[in-house]
Amino acid sequence: MAGEMMSVPPGPPGKLAQLHPRHFFLDTWRQMDREAALEREQRAESGKGYDFRPLVALLLGAVCLSLMEYFGGSRALYDLLEKLRNGSEPDSLWHTLPNSPFFGLVRYVWWSGWRVLGYMAIPIVAIWIMRGRVRDHGLATKGFWEHAWIYGLAYLVVLVCVVVVSFSGEFSSYYPFYKQSSRSWFDFISWELLYAAQFFALEFFFRGYWLKALKPMMGSHAIFAMVVPYCMIHFGKPFVETLGAVIAGVVLGTLAMKTRSIWSGFLIHVSVAVSMDVASLLQGPGLPQVWWPTFS
Numbered sequence: 001m002a003g004e005m006m007s008v009p010p011g012p013p014g015k016l017a018q019l020h021p022r023h024f025f026l027d028t029w030r031q032m033d034r035e036a037a038l039e040r041e042q043r044a045e046s047g048k049g050y051d052f053r054p055l056v057a058l059l060l061g062a063v064c065l066s067l068m069e070y071f072g073g074s075r076a077l078y079d080l081l082e083k084l085r086n087g088s089e090p091d092s093l094w095h096t097l098p099n100s101p102f103f104g105l106v107r108y109v110w111w112s113g114w115r116v117l118g119y120m121a122i123p124i125v126a127i128w129i130m131r132g133r134v135r136d137h138g139l140a141t142k143g144f145w146e147h148a149w150i151y152g153l154a155y156l157v158v159l160v161c162v163v164v165v166s167f168s169g170e171f172s173s174y175y176p177f178y179k180q181s182s183r184s185w186f187d188f189i190s191w192e193l194l195y196a197a198q199f200f201a202l203e204f205f206f207r208g209y210w211l212k213a214l215k216p217m218m219g220s221h222a223i224f225a226m227v228v229p230y231c232m233i234h235f236g237k238p239f240v241e242t243l244g245a246v247i248a249g250v251v252l253g254t255l256a257m258k259t260r261s262i263w264s265g266f267l268i269h270v271s272v273a274v275s276m277d278v279a280s281l282l283q284g285p286g287l288p289q290v291w292w293p294t295f296s
Helices: 021-046 053-071 074-085 093-099 103-129 145-165 169-174 185-218 221-232 239-259 263-283
Strands: none
Touching: 021 185, 021 221, 021 239, 053 103, 053 185, 074 093, 074 103, 093 103, 103 185, 145 239, 145 263, 169 263, 185 221, 185 239, 185 263, 221 239, 239 263
16 A cells, blocks of 8 residues: 555574574474475375374384394393304304404494494385485485584584583593593594494484474474484483483474484584593593504
């Protein structure tokens, strides 16, 4: 109407404004709900019928978590070696491996390998069987640099917390998991690569596979459904870290949905993990001094 000011819709929030809870959380959750409703509507119109993806993801996830819990630990490795030693020669690998100075690292190869299998390899097979695209489950890198500043800022905030808690006895006695990380740079780097591999698989499982599968039926509530088992896999760790996993799960889940990618979450996770290990070593035996370990 002439003489009246036309209302101009507000533009996208500035970078720092995007971190406001209303923009970072609520806007992302509402967008998820709108997309989920649209996807359900399109599915109904196309006559695709019942959506089995959430059912498969949840049941398969329960199976994978159980496999990792019962077979992905040191006890299962020891039991396997015991069975392989029966009837084998005294100088066979199965007899000598437990006495190897690198057996501690072998245990974490086993641990990390099971996590890569359960968190990533098996879900990828399920995605292929259901004729989905693996890339669509958070692996796309398009637009990553647009949100990379969020990763940097989040890491700096958490790094301050890591430095503060690194002075506690519980922290320095718990990290790093591989207690021979300070023996040599080979030990330290090998451990961190194994650690990073399982973190990537973990991010794919919780923030990629599960959120992609659950979102059409649950919308933004898929994030909170994912947080429950994500918190539970931290049982046995320091209490504060386990509670922190609830907050981290919501933040990383929202970030994955906001950026359409797990890469930022993975980088935050692995950067914090390495920083925690370094901080713990600096409070204890110190960083490695040699490239290759020496044995007496």
